[in-house]
Amino acid sequence: KIHRIASIPGDGIGVDVTAEARKVLDRAAERHGFGLEWTEFDWSCERYTRTGSMMPPDGIERLSAFDGILLGAVGFPGVPDHVSLWGLLIPVRRAFAQYVNLRPVRLLPGVESPLAGRTAEELEMVIVRENSEGEYSAIGGRHNAGQPGEFAIQESVFTRVGVERVVRFAFELAGERSGRVCSATKSNGLIHSMPFWDEIFAEVAAGYPDIYSEQCHVDALAARMVQHPERLDVVVGSNLFGDVLSDLAAAVTGGLGLAPSGNVNPPGDHPSMFEAVHGSAPDIAGKGIANPVAQVLAGAMMLEHLGEAEAARAVDRAVSDVLAERSAVTPDLGGSGTTAALGSAIAAALR
Numbered sequence: 001k002i003h004r005i006a007s008i009p010g011d012g013i014g015v016d017v018t019a020e021a022r023k024v025l026d027r028a029a030e031r032h033g034f035g036l037e038w039t040e041f042d043w044s045c046e047r048y049t050r051t052g053s054m055m056p057p058d059g060i061e062r063l064s065a066f067d068g069i070l071l072g073a074v075g076f077p078g079v080p081d082h083v084s085l086w087g088l089l090i091p092v093r094r095a096f097a098q099y100v101n102l103r104p105v106r107l108l109p110g111v112e113s114p115l116a117g118r119t120a121e122e123l124e125m126v127i128v129r130e131n132s133e134g135e136y137s138a139i140g141g142r143h144n145a146g147q148p149g150e151f152a153i154q155e156s157v158f159t160r161v162g163v164e165r166v167v168r169f170a171f172e173l174a175g176e177r178s179g180r181v182c183s184a185t186k187s188n189g190l191i192h193s194m195p196f197w198d199e200i201f202a203e204v205a206a207g208y209p210d211i212y213s214e215q216c217h218v219d220a221l222a223a224r225m226v227q228h229p230e231r232l233d234v235v236v237g238s239n240l241f242g243d244v245l246s247d248l249a250a251a252v253t254g255g256l257g258l259a260p261s262g263n264v265n266p267p268g269d270h271p272s273m274f275e276a277v278h279g280s281a282p283d284i285a286g287k288g289i290a291n292p293v294a295q296v297l298a299g300a301m302m303l304e305h306l307g308e309a310e311a312a313r314a315v316d317r318a319v320s321d322v323l324a325e326r327s328a329v330t331p332d333l334g335g336s337g338t339t340a341a342l343g344s345a346i347a348a349a350l351r
């Protein structure tokens with residue numbers, strides 16, 4: 001079986017870590033008897049500075065022919081971040097109804113959590129972020145520029161269909177895990193959107209009597225993630241809340257260099273897109289020291305999504321084995337390894 005993959009390395013360290021992920025995934029494919037047919041696209045902020053657009057006008061159409069998309073990261077000093085987000089990431093997420101942003105969180109072997117004494121079991125959780133609507137909306141505007149009464153308005157859009165499908169996904173996932181779901185809210189401050197979110201959460205919860213569900217204001221939830229991570233398993237949140245909570249979750253389990261994510265279209269009628277949580281890291285770009293693990297694990301999530309569960313587990317195991325050994329780790333984990341050497345060590349550890 002051959003899976004057709006679109007690779008979009010992007011900018012900065014996105015390019016380096018995607019090369020390592022490809023190295024590891026190709027090796028896994030070889031070992032597990034399937035093929036990966038890669039097509040690479042140079043869509044990036046670098047392309048934007050040359051041509052004025054992140055991707056060609058038929059970009060979405062071209063991607064639609066693939067079984068999966070592996071994205072590095074986009075972002076380039078001098079190009080405003082909203083260009084890369086609205087010129088590539090958000091159109092792809094929305095065109096392919098990738099309405100779940102799945103961010104598994106775990107403490108890997110050989111990695112120290114800044115939360116002293118916490119075990120891997122206590123820190124194990126998954127953030128289910130709504131990925132297609134909510135606070136990330138283009139509706140609104142700037143008014144009265146230069147006047148004392150200058151102001152900006154930013155609208156959010158929450159639809160019943162949009163909230164229900166992501167909440168349902170979280171409950172289904174909880175059924176396969178601990179049986180616990182916590183919803184992030186802020187209905188005391190956001191008095192229209194969040195009560196609507198909470199109401200739909202309660203309606204969906206009623207259909208899952210065996211799942212323990214609760215809701216928590218997002219500020220308190222952030223504190224709980226640091227003080228009592230063992231009380232969390234599946235956390236579901238809106239686009240903004242999920243975004244913030246998943247970087248926090250990555251930080252409490254050892255940093256952005258280790259955290260993968262999937263932009264998932266659950267019915268599978270469009271391609272899903274997998275990427276590291278981190279960005280293009282201009283501060284370390286070009287130095288060859290970015291940690292490729294987040295992108296390798298994003299690749300493992302893609303294999304799982306493509307039905308290659310055994311190969312996905314093998315990649316996970318290889319990552320754990322190499323990290324536990326610690327000899328090849330990059331500076332963010334206290335080592336002196338390079339991106340390429342760590343990628344090669346993981347590929348070599350595959351069984």
Ligand code: NAI
Binds near residue numbers: 017076275281
């Ligand atoms: P960032 O994630 O690129 O970097 C934050 C910090 O973490 C930096 O100090 C960086 O060196 C470190 N870091 C990140 N990944 C690492 C890795 N694999 N190994 C070692 N250290 C790592 O976030 P930042 O600096 O806020 O954004 C930089 C650019 O990336 C911006 O243009 C931003 O818009 C873009 N970005 C793109 C994303 C995407 O493509 N999905 C997501 C987040 C940011």
Ligand code: MG
Binds near residue numbers: 243244247277
């Ligand atoms: Mg983020």
